[in-house]
Amino acid sequence: MEGNGVGFVTATAPPTHFRKLQAQIHLFTAIAAAGFRRYATYRQATVAAAFTNTIFGFLKAFVLLAVVGGAAGALGTAAGYSGPQLATFVWVGQGLLGVVGYWGWTDLADRIRTGEVVSDLLRPVHPVASYLATDLGRAGFGVFTRFVPPVLVGALAFDLYRPVHWSTYPLFALSVLIAVLLSFGCRYLVNATAFWLLDARGMILAWAIASTVLTGLVFPIRFLPDPVAIALWLGTPFPSMFQTPLDVLLERDPPLLRLGTLAVQLAWAAGVLGLCRVVQRRAEHRLVIQGG
Amino acid sequence: MVSTLAVYRRLVGAQARSQASYRVSFTLDLLGNIVWLGADLLGITVFFRITPSLGGFGFADVLVMLGLSASAFALADLAVGNIEKLRVYVRTGLLDSVLIKPLGVLPQLLALDFGLRRLGRAGYALVILVAALWYADIAWTPEKAALVVVTPLAGAAFFSAIFVAGATVAFWWIESGELANALTYGGRDFTSYPITVYSGWFRRLFAYALGFAFVAYYPALAVLDEPDPLGLPAATAWAGPVVAALAAAVAAALWRFGVRRYRSTGS
Numbered sequence: 320m321e322g323n324g325v326g327f328v329t330a331t332a333p334p335t336h337f338r339k340l341q342a343q344i345h346l347f348t349a350i351a352a353a354g355f356r357r358y359a360t361y362r363q364a365t366v367a368a369a370f371t372n373t374i375f376g377f378l379k380a381f382v383l384l385a386v387v388g389g390a391a392g393a394l395g396t397a398a399g400y401s402g403p404q405l406a407t408f409v410w411v412g413q414g415l416l417g418v419v420g421y422w423g424w425t426d427l428a429d430r431i432r433t434g435e436v437v438s439d440l441l442r443p444v445h446p447v448a449s450y451l452a453t454d455l456g457r458a459g460f461g462v463f464t465r466f467v468p469p470v471l472v473g474a475l476a477f478d479l480y481r482p483v484h485w486s487t488y489p490l491f492a493l494s495v496l497i498a499v500l501l502s503f504g505c506r507y508l509v510n511a512t513a514f515w516l517l518d519a520r521g522m523i524l525a526w527a528i529a530s531t532v533l534t535g536l537v538f539p540i541r542f543l544p545d546p547v548a549i550a551l552w553l554g555t556p557f558p559s560m561f562q563t564p565l566d567v568l569l570e571r572d573p574p575l576l577r578l579g580t581l582a583v584q585l586a587w588a589a590g591v592l593g594l595c596r597v598v599q600r601r602a603e604h605r606l607v608i609q610g611g
Numbered sequence: 612m613v614s615t616l617a618v619y620r621r622l623v624g625a626q627a628r629s630q631a632s633y634r635v636s637f638t639l640d641l642l643g644n645i646v647w648l649g650a651d652l653l654g655i656t657v658f659f660r661i662t663p664s665l666g667g668f669g670f671a672d673v674l675v676m677l678g679l680s681a682s683a684f685a686l687a688d689l690a691v692g693n694i695e696k697l698r699v700y701v702r703t704g705l706l707d708s709v710l711i712k713p714l715g716v717l718p719q720l721l722a723l724d725f726g727l728r729r730l731g732r733a734g735y736a737l738v739i740l741v742a743a744l745w746y747a748d749i750a751w752t753p754e755k756a757a758l759v760v761v762t763p764l765a766g767a768a769f770f771s772a773i774f775v776a777g778a779t780v781a782f783w784w785i786e787s788g789e790l791a792n793a794l795t796y797g798g799r800d801f802t803s804y805p806i807t808v809y810s811g812w813f814r815r816l817f818a819y820a821l822g823f824a825f826v827a828y829y830p831a832l833a834v835l836d837e838p839d840p841l842g843l844p845a846a847t848a849w850a851g852p853v854v855a856a857l858a859a860a861v862a863a864a865l866w867r868f869g870v871r872r873y874r875s876t877g878s
Binding site: 361362363364367368370371374375377378381382385386387388389390397398520521524525528531532537538542543544 | 639643646647650653654657658660661662663664665666784785786787789790792793797800801804808809810813
């Protein structure tokens with residue numbers, strides 16, 4: 320990451336607002352590209368992760384298809400999903416794991432514990448923006464390496480659902496992007512508790528559990544009683560990180576409700592990212608008091 | 612022999628004391644492990660909210676399978692689960708320091724990082740097994756009672772073999788990451804459900820070629836007095852120990868081959 324585009328912001332001529340913004344955007348994309356390249360170097364680990372996600376895809380797909388098979392309502396559906404829809408839920412979901420990224424990100428917590436986080440504050444870019452750019456680079460790399468393989472295998476081995484409306488594809492892409500932003504914001508907050516706790520392991524464990532059970536990874540949130548599902552959707556950020564993009568892709572709900580879930584997702588992402596800035600500011604004050 | 616055992620006892624004892632001394636961290640780990648298992652139970656409960664049967668079996672039947680599978684896995688995880696860290700030892704070269712000591716490599720690694728915190732998971736899994744057996748309202752016979760005791764132990768031996776065999780991948784492929792999880796945690800998930808849920812080559816591979824069908828599914832059928840929809844005889848219930856012995860032999864061979872092949876990574 321070192322040196323990428325950093326010289327750009329320290330130009331001596333007094334920049335105009337436009338030039339400043341341009342420089343910021345250039346810096347952001349440079350950091351994102353560095354994030355992409357960073358994850359591109361973990362080749363063996365990427366192959367291993369895609370393989371493991373694929374095996375779990377088979378396991379989950381068979382179990383959910385058995386749920387539809389057993390439920391076999393009048394329309395052959397379970398909680399409003401057909402067999403192909405649930406198979407798609409599993410396989411696209413396995414692909415999303417490597418794009419949205421729920422677990423294993425402890426960069427910030429580690430840097431707080433070791434004190435290295437101080438050097439983040441010296442950089443000419445807001446720490447939240449800098450980590451977000453890296454994460455978007457990671458997600459972009461994940462689209463090619465972690466999303467495509469399981470979805471291809473799933474499409475070969477199972478009967479998958481094909482969206483009826485072309486507009487579903489861009490909406491799905493948008494929803495995945497918001498899910499990445501939201502997931503990043505949550506992970507940032509969880510990591511940032513280390514500013515106060517120093518050891519964030521307990522929080523990271525709690526996050527791992529919640530982000531597995533409450534997002535729709537273990538079972539679609541729609542399998543829960545309606546009031547519980549709605550409470551989770553509105554009251555927690557978890558379904559917005561996983562269930563929403565998938566329900567959009569599967570055209571599970573009428574158009575208006577689909578846009579509604581997107582709006583909820585957007586509101587959570589904006590709120591959580593805003594909270595990240597507040598927490599970061601407070602943490603910086605605290606760091607100064609501690610003397611680093 | 613006796614003095615070697617004493618050395619291992621000391622190693623494990625030291626590990627247990629050091630882990631228990633970080634009280635907050637230890638309690639959190641213990642609680643976290645219990646909640647994880649609760650997630651599996653919650654998943655099955657939610658599925659049965661939607662459907663009355665899964666792969667032709669009812670809630671109580673699947674609970675017995677989950678109980679057997681979870682107990683076997685948790686006992687194996689307690690005994691050898693930390694072998695997962697082998698890839699870290701290989702990458703950092705820590706394995707070198709283990710190789711130069713006058714003790715077995717595998718037992719040393721296991722004692723080095725004995726996971727006392729996994730006790731919570733093992734205890735909880737056994738509670739689920741007992742509750743499931745009680746809930747399933749079983750007509751007990753001496754044979755069934757013996758089967759219920761033998762099965763988690765054989766399953767634990769089987770999963771231990773899978774853990775060790777999976778970890779040896781690190782000797783060939785250093786950045787193998789979570790590759791072994793496909794068989795360890797994947798195997799646990801596979802055995803938590805009746806194998807009638809799966810089909811085609813995937814079922815043949817996991818259930819019979821790799822042997823996961825004999826961990827929980829066939830013993831559960833015998834305990835529940837259910838015939839196998841796939842047509843294997845009732846005596847298959849007792850295949851667990853044989854399959855576990857075979858798996859252990861394969862894992863031991865892989866391990867020996869891997870250690871002999873190991874060249875330090877250097878830095």
